Amino acid sequence: MEKREYMPIAVFVSGRGTNLQAIIDAINKGKLKTEIKLVLSNTSKAYALERARKYNIPTKVIPSKKFKNPLEWGEKLIEVVKESGVDLVVLAGFMKILPPNFISAFPNKIINIHPSILPAFKGLSAQEQAFNYGVKYTGCTVHIVTEKLDEGPIIAQAVVPVLPNDNANTLANRILKYEHKIYPQVIQWFAEK
Ligand code: GRF
DSSP states (O other): OOOOSSEEEEEEESSOOHHHHHHHHHHHTTSOOEEEEEEEESOTTOHHHHHHHHTTOOEEEOOGGGSSSHHHHHHHHHHHHHHHTOSEEEESSOOSOOOHHHHHHSTTOEEEEESSSTTSSOSSOHHHHHHHHTOSEEEEEEEEOOSSTTOSOEEEEEEEEOOTTOOHHHHHHHHHHHHHHHHHHHHHHHHTO
């Protein structure tokens, strides 16, 4: 098999795209040997798409609501990802639950970042959940995506303290800085096999 220096990846987004930006920055600094072949969003409103366009990265918007059911949406996503020829799908703030046919089409090749120390605080607003619970430490987790939401083998975690004057926002911002460190690092581990 041809040995490629740069592992091709797709990044799935729905929002502001700071994790996408961290990946792009790591590539540009030469720390991450990957090439983003595709940035895919389920909504045209994602600011992440603008970030991608600025670097001439191909983008696609495939809203789930345009399809009769989640499996048809999944078929379309499978087609697009196969076409792009990527080795890894990186979920970076992708806010739609992926259909089971998509997940089983790419076993161990879809990763996600979640803003808590899983298995604590699954689901939405994990930083706020942690803050409201009163934990003294929380953080972020990169894991393989399986059919169960925010489960799947854990690859890396960063622990982040909750400080006395924090609110949910300051805490979320502190966690985000660690997300931006560990996500590019994990992708680089995949590139190094
Ligand atoms: C991050 O907090 C990530 O952990 C979660 O969604 C958020 C995405 O942020 N899955 P951004 O769009 O990368 O800025």
